[in-house]
Amino acid sequence: MSSYISAENINLTFRPKNREAVTALSEFNIDIEQGQFVSIVGPSGCGKSTFLNVLLGLIPPNTGVMSVNGRTVTGPGTDRAMVFQEFGLLPWRTVAHNVELGLELQGVAKGPRRETCQGFIKMVGLTGFENHYPHELSGGMKQRVGLARALASDPDVLLMDEPFAALDAQTRDIMQAELLRIWHEAKKTVLFVTHQIEEAVYLSDHVIVMTKRPGRTKKLVPIDLPRPRDYEMRVSPRFNELKLEIWNELKDELSVGGDEDSGHA
Amino acid sequence: MNAWIYEKRRLLLGVAAVILFFLVWEVIFSGLVKLNPLFMSKPSLIWSGFMYDLKSGKVLFELMVSVRPFLFGFIAAVVVGIVVGTFMGWRQKVGYALDPLMTALYASPLVAVAPLVIIIFGVGVPGKTFLIFVLSVFPFIFNTYAGVKAVDQLLVNVVRSMGGNDKDIYFKVIVPSVLPYIIAGGRYAIGRALVGILVGEFYAASAGIGYMIAFYGDMYAIDRMFAYILIMMVIAVAFTEGIRWAERAAFPWRVGM
Structure with a gap:
């Protein structure tokens, strides 16, 4: 197989002490080409976030092989970086120091580190806010920091776990457009987990629909909308056809499940 | 204007x-x-009494007598409190085991055992040091405990996902999140430590600020007694405000402290 990101028959069961075991992923398979923007949609608790954590190297699967660019994932690595739903910014660090975290952990010296990060702060439109603390920023700005931090260590794969879920609708629209611009600029393979079908269609080359827990890939929907995408595209007939197609796949999965989201590690 | x-x-x-x-x-x-x-007494008399003892060097002498056990006891409380609190926060079993005992000791009027402490440890620095330690260690224990428990697991995952090892997690996440809790504990501990020195010197001492308060009280020199009480008060306010100021300077990310 020549796919860039590949998950082969991943099985993962959580066995918390004194509680019932939960199978999060069952025979999970995925194949993603380099440079693609792929979204994953699925019911709550279907294991979407768990899969991202497996790919990130934070949770080892029970069985199956997860690989990126031919290399098996055995732990965290600088070729992958995550943008977290709840931002995950260190509150005692300024914007600049938060963005520098990855390079700092890699042992990059202060000077080059600062210089590199300055570019990414500019890319996400936060020039002038370098010395602000996270609590001084709006939700949208915090996630811009999260994005810059992930990009700063120059990963090949960008993982995004419902990155805009905590933002209000308008900020969300702006951030989606910003993300597309940055994706064109930075040329990363993006894996984007979301609950919103519209968001998935608007951003992606492919949308993966997952079954309810234990999560498997149900359908891969190619998004044949032209790029660059603009806001008007969201009211085009084709856009709505794709939305409907994904909704039809998803709705059967929603009827039974719908329990709490236990997919987070 | x-x-x-x-x-x-x-x-x-x-x-x-x-x-x-x-x-x-x-x-x-x-x-x-x-x-x-x-x-x-009244403020003008207290002031002249204070100036009299200040000029003779007595105030400074008594202060120095009290400072030593205060520092020893307080530093011991910081070290022991942080270590015990960290273990309680890290190891759930240790936390469960020690929480009720520590809470009971924290809430109990430990001042009442002061005579016993003096009998065991003797008059002078050791007894006072122990009393100050016992009174001021609990705010450090409980605040460290709370701080370690409150460490955001998401931030631990963030650092780990970027290739951070245990040392990185410790120094880049745990220490900075717990530190403000410890300093806040210090604010409470200062007040209790000052009570410790007073009580210690009330019961058995031949010098020190607390001893002078008791001594002048026994001598019916109420103006001097008040002078030493006010010295104590000023020290307490200075310490508490000093820590508050240091908190704001050192932890600018903490909102609304």
């Missing part, structure tokens, strides 16, 4: 209230009520 007053109104009102308090005190015993110097 008006803008300046408005901006500083918190400080100004606070200081004004203190001045007013002493003013009213002075006025009441300067004609309204007849002052019996055996039972009461």
Whole structure:
């Protein structure tokens, strides 16, 4: 197989002490080409976030092989970086120091580190806010920091776990457009987990629909909308056809499940 | 000028209230009520008593006597409190085991065992040190415990996902999240440590600020007694405000402290 990101028959069961075991992923398979923007949609608790954590190297699967660019994932690595739903910014660090975290952990010296990060702060439109603390920023700005931090260590794969879920609708629209611009600029393979079908269609080359827990890939929907995408595209007939197609796949999965989201590690 | 007053109104009102308090005190015993110097004093008399002992070097001497056990006891409380609190936070079983015991000790009037402490550890630095330690260790234990428990697991995952090892997690996440809790604990501990030194010197001592308060009280030298009480008060306020200021300077990310 020549796919860039590949998950082969991943099985993962959580066995918390004194509680019932939960199978999060069952025979999970995925194949993603380099440079693609792929979204994953699925019911709550279907294991979407768990899969991202497996790919990130934070949770080892029970069985199956997860690989990126031919290399098996055995732990965290600088070729992958995550943008977290709840931002995950260190509150005692300024914007600049938060963005520098990855390079700092890699042992990059202060000077080059600062210089590199300055570019990414500019890319996400936060020039002038370098010395602000996270609590001084709006939700949208915090996630811009999260994005810059992930990009700063120059990963090949960008993982995004419902990155805009905590933002209000308008900020969300702006951030989606910003993300597309940055994706064109930075040329990363993006894996984007979301609950919103519209968001998935608007951003992606492919949308993966997952079954309810234990999560498997149900359908891969190619998004044949032209790029660059603009806001008007969201009211085009084709856009709505794709939305409907994904909704039809998803709705059967929603009827039974719908329990709490236990997919987070 | 008006803008300046408005901006500083918190400080100004606070200081004004203190001045007013002493003013009213002075006025009441300067004609309204007849002052019996055996039972009461007034600010002007207290001030001259203070100046007398200050000039003779007595104030400084007594302060130095009290400072040593204070430092020993307080530093021991910081170290032991952080270690115990960290273990309680990290190891759930240790936390479960020690929480009720520590809570009971924290809430109990430990001052009452002061005579026992003096009998066991003797008069002087060891007894006072122990008393100060016992009184001020609990705020450090409980605040460290709370701080370690409150460490955000998401931030641990963030650092780990970027290739951070255990040392990185410790220094880049755990220490900075727990530190503000410890400093806040220090604010409570200071007050309790000062009570410790007073009580220790009340029961068995031949010098020190606490001893002088008891001594002048026994001598019916109420003006001097009040002078040493006020010294203690000023030290307490200075420490507490000093820590508050240091918190703001060192932890600018903490909102609304």
